[in-house]
Amino acid sequence: MSDFTDGFWPLYVAIISVVSILACGWLLWAAGKAKVNVQPAGDNTTGHVWDENLRELNNPLPLWWMWLFIITVVFALIYLVVFPGLGSFPGLLKWSTRGEHQQDVTRLRDQVAPIYAAFSAQPVEALARDPAALAIGERLFMNNCAQCHGSDARGSKSYPNLTNGNSAWLGERTAEHIVQTITNGRTGMMPPMGAAVGGDPEISELANYVLSLSGSPYNEVKAFSGKARFAVCAACHGVGGKGNKALGAPNLTDDYWLHGWGEAAIANIVKNGKTNVMPAQAPKLSAEQIHVVAAYVLSLSGNNAPAAPAAPAVSPGAATPAAAPASRTP
Ligand code: HEC
Ligand code: HEC
Incomplete structure (x- = not known):
């Protein structure tokens, strides 16, 4: 059914549709009745001549053409009764593209329900070794996570x-x-600490x-x-700077380096702090889907190997000088 904003337009459209169809029928009937001025020559011509000798005959329309015309008119009327098309009248079948889409969605949900039910019965750790679950998890990741975490995660x-x-x-x-x-979702929050530390x-x-902690190049005197x-x-990052996972302090x-590597990046985060938000995905994904995509994420690195390098910084407003990568390889 169409979404008209007020009651006038459906009526307007319906009247135009019906009148046009009836006018077609009337045209056929009237044209059949109309008297043509047949010439006295008696050769059934109308007297119109083109290109010297091309004469117009007054023959009736071919029967097949007549029937085609009538069938078209009848088809149009039946169509408007059965399907939506007459203003806001939904049609006897109550068919709609929206309803058909909803049916498809329900049918597909029913199809995948047993698959997800089987996945939900297993712990995430087990699913992380199940190729069928990982294939679905990867799809979910591409559709819902890749825009932020990258298609390669x-x-x-x-x-x-x-x-x-x-x-x-x-x-x-x-x-x-x-x-x-x-x-x-989660919110990582480091408060601005500039005032607590001092000036530049x-x-x-x-x-x-801080750079010295990771064996990065640094100025010894300053360090x-x-x-x-x-x-x-240290309250958050620990005395040795090893971080605190309960606080989300890296x-x-x-x-x-999540927020960029180098003295400038560190000075920037100390001065300005950082609030980093991942929005909750629960409104978009069902608990079963989260279960499966979590297995995919868990499968991405099966060990505690040293951190893989991140993609280079791309943010134009990055505090890091363009030459300094967001992360360095050892
Ligand atoms: C709008 C961007 C965005 C989307 C979409 C998004 N994330 Fe995130 N995600 C983030 C940010 C930003 C963080 C870091 C938050 C912080 O600093 O605490 C994060 C953190 C995470 C973490 C924690 C990492 C850690 O080191 O503890 C996981 C796991 C994660 N995301 C998985 C996912 C998955 C799986 C999806 C898809 C279902 C997803 N994210 C969708 C932006 C996003
Ligand atoms: C209240 C707790 C807290 C304190 C105090 C704190 N931090 Fe942080 N810091 C965090 C958190 C939480 C994050 C991660 C933010 C996020 O999720 O993106 C962070 C991130 C960082 C990062 C970015 C790391 C990376 O991988 O890019 C640096 C550098 C950093 N802090 C340095 C410091 C320094 C230096 C101090 C002392 C002046 C300090 N922090 C004090 C909580 C804290």
């Missing part, structure tokens, strides 16, 4: 690389954490100390002075 600046080993994750790389993150020189010293300032960071001693 390696993420980009501020979007975590999900193929990393556990030590580079914000939370524990467990089925529980993954299911929970997909279902409810102090922040630069601290940043060099030495910066060490004491790390005390305010490990600063590895080679994975």
Whole structure:
């Protein structure tokens, strides 16, 4: 049924449709009745001549053509009674494209329901070894996660690389954490710490100390002075900078830099803090689908291997100088 905004237009459309069809019928009937001025020559011509000798005959329409015309008119009338087309009249069959789509959706849901039921009966860890589940999980990932985490799940600046080993994750790389993150989303929050650290020189010293934790190139003199300032960071990132998964504070001693690598990137996050949000996916995905896509994510890195490098920073507003990659390979 069409979505007219008020009662006038359906009526307007319906009247035009019916009148046009009836007019077609009338035209056929009237044309058959009309008297043509047949010439006295008695040769059944109308007297119209073109190109010197092309004369118009007054023959009746061929019968097959007549019937085709009548059938078309009757078909149009039957169609308008059975299918939607007459203003907002839904038609006797109550057929609609929307209804047909809904039927398709229900049919497909019914088809996949037993498959998902079988998957739900197994723990995520077991599904992560089941090729059938992983094939579906990969589809779900491509449709719902790839726009942020990348089609290879390696993420980009501020979007975590999900193929990393556990030590580079914000939370524990467990089925529980993954299911929970997909279902409810998550918000990573580091407060701005500039005031607690001091001015730019102090922040630069601290940043060099942070770089020293991961064996990155750093200025030794600055790092030495910066060490004491790390005390305010240790509350979340741990005394040794190894991070705290319960707080979502990342490990600063590895080679994975979610928000960009280098002194400038670290100084920026210290000054401005960072609020990083993954929206909850529960409104879009059913619990069964989350179960399966979580298995796919869990399968992406089956060990605690060193962090895989992230895609280079692409954000134009990145605080990192263009030359510095978001992550370095060891
Ligand atoms: C709109 C972008 C967006 C979408 C869509 C999205 N994510 Fe995320 N995801 C993020 C961000 C940003 C974070 C990091 C949040 C933080 O810093 O705490 C994240 C974090 C995660 C984490 C936690 C990683 C860790 O280190 O602990 C997992 C697991 C995850 N996402 C999986 C998924 C899956 C699976 C999907 C699809 C069903 C998905 N995400 C869809 C943006 C997104
Ligand atoms: C209240 C807890 C908290 C404190 C205090 C804190 N951080 Fe953070 N920090 C976080 C969290 C949480 C994140 C991750 C944000 C996210 O999910 O994207 C983070 C991220 C970072 C990152 C980005 C890491 C990466 O992989 O890109 C750096 C660098 C960092 N913090 C340095 C510091 C320094 C230096 C200090 C001390 C001045 C500090 N943090 C203090 C919680 C904290």
